[in-house]
Amino acid sequence: MAWKKSSPDTIRRFDELVAVAGAERGVMFGCPTYTLGGERYAALFQGRVVLRLPPADAARLIAEGGRPFEPIKGRRSKDRFVVPEAIAASDRSLRAWVRRAVRYAQAG
Numbered sequence: 001m002a003w004k005k006s007s008p009d010t011i012r013r014f015d016e017l018v019a020v021a022g023a024e025r026g027v028m029f030g031c032p033t034y035t036l037g038g039e040r041y042a043a044l045f046q047g048r049v050v051l052r053l054p055p056a057d058a059a060r061l062i063a064e065g066g067r068p069f070e071p072i073k074g075r076r077s078k079d080r081f082v083v084p085e086a087i088a089a090s091d092r093s094l095r096a097w098v099r100r101a102v103r104y105a106q107a108g
Contacts, residue, residue: 004046006031014044017094020102039105042098045071049083049094051101061087061097079104 006014011032019025023034023041033043043050050069053061058081062068065084069077087093 006044006047010047011044014042014049017091018042018044018049018098020098023102036102036105037108039108041101041105043080045069045082049088050077050080051083051097052080052104053101054079054104054107057097057100057104 014032015025018034020034020036023036026033026035026040028040028043031043031045033040035041039052041052051061058066058068058079061081061083065086066081067084069080069082071077083094083097087097
């Protein structure tokens with residue numbers, strides 16, 4: 001499967017909705033990321049928002065259509081999850097999920 005690069009508009013929106021005070025923006029494997037206190041809490045991978053979440057929030061996100069992040073087939077990430085399109089499309093909903101990821105990052 002060919003690598004799908006995120007569009008400039010998608011990256012711009014990701015930056016607007018995911019950045020929080022004190023966070024550092026970085027790039028990992030060509031994908032924008034946000035880190036807080038040394039903990040990466042959000043990334044944009046092939047146009048999809050990926051958040052690092054604790055188990056209870058992860059279960060809720062999966063129940064709402066999310067899925068575990070698997071950047072390479074068979075290599076599932078332990079605590080990172082792909083936000084479903086319905087949530088990612090809503091600024092308000094996405095910000096609420098980002099707040100959960102930020103709290104988890106701050107808990108360290």
